[in-house]
Amino acid sequence: MNDSHHHTAHASSEYRLVYALILSSVFLVAEIAGGILTHSLALISDAAHMLTDVTALAIALVAIRLGKRPADRVRTFGYYRFEILAAAFNTILLFLVALYIVYEAYSRLSNPPEIQSLGMLVIALIGLLVNLAAMWILTASKDKSLNMKSAYLEVWSDALGSIGVIAGAIIIRFTGWSWVDSLVAVLIGIWVLPRTWVLLKESINVLLEGVPAHINLETLEAAARGVDGVKDIHELHVWTITSGRVSLTAHVVIDKSRDCEQVLQKIRELFASQFGISHTTLQHESKKCLDGEEICNLGIHS
Incomplete structure (x- = not known):
């Protein structure tokens, strides 16, 4: 992926985040007011989840803007890694909120609050429409980065929360079973937590400079050794900047x-075409270095 394409994708993601952030922020205020007016603890709890959405979207937006800063003498790779830090923070935030929802639902089972189901239903329906609109805005960018993926997951999980609140409001409206609200909250938490964990592991792998999940290091090394003229390849490191x-x-x-130079060019073309790696630094040697004990015939090529 070249830099111009990368910056274009980030510009598109930035505009989408701005629209989603404005939409979610407006409804956050409305949901808090609705929860207070209807005395619905469920709506106030859902507003807390919506607050994590707004926070996540704001952090993702800041991360993209920081990521556009050019490289300097202190950060030679630039500020791209802020995007991964934002994704990790967002997933940890969502993970903690999901745990809190499960805990709060368990607490309510013994003492379910009185819920004004009609007002709860109306506000939850509006919330679902807002979440669906935000999801639609973010859909085109959700697979372009972990940062956008985590922001999308935040909105998606809150949409599920809205569906759960709607279902619970309807059941409570016709049966009076207040405990249904707690049951729905637990089911949402159980569904969200595993997906949050997967995204968190992806972010941690990037921060630890692990090999990207889509690249098999043994396969890559074997392919490089297969290039005509290559006798050996070692000190092989592959990682994701963002x-x-x-x-x-x-x-x-x-x-x-x-x-x-011809051999190195063939290797670079191989890495780019088969593994999608366009940023390579290859050091050629006439014989294998032994941890700095031998001085080798060096040449640096990027």
């Missing part, structure tokens, strides 16, 4: 009879 920006460094031992 979503869509995979970097690779390696030492390559090249047959002395071959043109080093």
